[in-house]
Amino acid sequence: MREPGIRFLAGAEMKILPTIENAYLVIRDGKIDSYGEMKDCPSDQEENYIDATGKMVLPTWCDSHTHIVYAGNREGEFVDRINGKTYKEIADNGGGIVNSAKKLQSTTELDLYNQSKKRLEEVIQMGTGAVEIKSGYGLTKDAELKMLRVIKKLNAAYDLPIKATFLGAHAVPSDYKDNKQGYLDMLISEVLPIIAEEKLADYIDIFCETGYFTVEDTELIMKAGRSYGLAPKIHVNQFTSIGGVQIGVKYGALSVDHLEVMNQEDIEILKGTDTMPVALPSCSYFLSIPYTPAREMLDAGLPLALATDYNPGSTPSGNMNFVVSTACIKMKMTPEEALNAATINGAYAMGLEGEVGSITVGKRANFIITEPINSYGFLPYSFGRDHIESVYLDGNRQIFGF
Ligand code: NIG
Numbered sequence: 427m428r429e430p431g432i433r434f435l436a437g438a439e440m441k442i443l444p445t446i447e448n449a450y451l452v453i454r455d456g457k458i459d460s461y462g463e464m465k466d467c468p469s470d471q472e473e474n475y476i477d478a479t480g481k482m483v484l485p486t487w488c489d490s491h492t493h494i495v496y497a498g499n500r501e502g503e504f505v506d507r508i509n510g511k512t513y514k515e516i517a518d519n520g521g522g523i524v525n526s527a528k529k530l531q532s533t534t535e536l537d538l539y540n541q542s543k544k545r546l547e548e549v550i551q552m553g554t555g556a557v558e559i560k561s562g563y564g565l566t567k568d569a570e571l572k573m574l575r576v577i578k579k580l581n582a583a584y585d586l587p588i589k590a591t592f593l594g595a596h597a598v599p600s601d602y603k604d605n606k607q608g609y610l611d612m613l614i615s616e617v618l619p620i621i622a623e624e625k626l627a628d629y630i631d632i633f634c635e636t637g638y639f640t641v642e643d644t645e646l647i648m649k650a651g652r653s654y655g656l657a658p659k660i661h662v663n664q665f666t667s668i669g670g671v672q673i674g675v676k677y678g679a680l681s682v683d684h685l686e687v688m689n690q691e692d693i694e695i696l697k698g699t700d701t702m703p704v705a706l707p708s709c710s711y712f713l714s715i716p717y718t719p720a721r722e723m724l725d726a727g728l729p730l731a732l733a734t735d736y737n738p739g740s741t742p743s744g745n746m747n748f749v750v751s752t753a754c755i756k757m758k759m760t761p762e763e764a765l766n767a768a769t770i771n772g773a774y775a776m777g778l779e780g781e782v783g784s785i786t787v788g789k790r791a792n793f794i795i796t797e798p799i800n801s802y803g804f805l806p807y808s809f810g811r812d813h814i815e816s817v818y819l820d821g822n823r824q825i826f827g828f
């Protein structure tokens with residue numbers, strides 16, 4: 427639990443996870459009303475009483491980077507990679523993001539909604555209580571808008587807060603193969619105004635990476651986003667360090683995500699800023715690429731958030747429990763650091779730190795009750811399974827029929 431007003435945690439602060447043993451929690455009107463030691467539990471709380479003896483109550487995961495809305499899957503490319511092809515070779519031969527876009531373009535909005543809601547329900551059951559979802563598998567005006575409308579509908583239909591990010595600049599579509607500038611101009615002059623008009627996005631994103639979009643492209647997109655009030659949350663440093671972190675910081679990005687490849691200057695420039703670095707360990711795991719150097723970053727005093735990157739190409743998994751475990755096992759984060767990174771810091775990376783991310787009076791009653799376990803360290807230690815007994819959003823237990 428935390429006092430109100432905390433935005434995010436950085437460096438050594440992340441080693442501390444305030445807890446109460448033998449505690450009570452009162453929920454009223456979907457919000458956290460009070461909490462404390464059991465001996466101080468108000469005596470008029472007998473209605474809708476849940477006995478959580480031996481169990482733990484923790485805030486739901488805040489997954490600040492996903493691509494949950496997509497069509498079909500890419501297990502064929504997965505097998506190609508097992509057989510020795512690289513992610514880049516597959517993308518260069520018409521696979522990758524462009525492959526997902528082709529599928530999505532020919533999928534109806536209703537079908538896309540139905541495919542995506544299954545994944546959303548799946549991640550809620552695994553303890554996610556706030557999520558960001560990106561477009562970026564449309565790559566045409568109509569298909570990008572279709573994705574964003576699906577995100578909006580999901581937001582209206584489910585109890586968790588959902589933030590939408592416009593990632594039109596995810597890859598250059600084949601129709602614009604030799605005309606990247608034309609594609610960016612189309613996104614800016616034709617798609618962005620409709621997004622603003624229909625309030626379809628909260629943030630703007632771009633894949634700033636060798637072979638995708640340059641630092642100059644990133645600047646152009648962030649400027650355009652800014653003129654419509656969309657703050658940047660950007661994909662940088664996944665395979666190469668080309669200055670994406672620097673340009674993100676310069677434009678006040680809310681977050682810079684991926685960061686598998688970080689040099690000293692990338693770490694330095696983030697110090698003392700409001701930009702949250704976000705690591706995506708499941709992506710590193712699935713693609714066998716380096717893990718974000720979390721230890722180095724935290725020891726340098728930086729904050730860090732953890733997210734899934736749930737998408738059909740680099741991370742076909744939305745399991746935040748696995749993310750937290752993998753951060754501990756592969757990135758040498760302590761359970762306290764990983765839990766903070768997956769809750770309050772993830773909330774900040776979506777602009778939701780006033781609503782979710784901790785057990786705090788006045789925040790939404792989005793919380794997990796675990797199975798009986800002896801310590802929270804057991805959660806990341808016992809990897810591959812979640813140990814979640816129930817999930818509550820706005821005080822309502824979430825049960826979906828699978
Ligand atoms: O975040 N890096 C860019 N985009 C996605 C993966 C895209 C894909 O392969 O479909 C990511 O990893």
Ligand code: FE
Nearest residue numbers: 491493661735
């Ligand atoms: Fe991503």
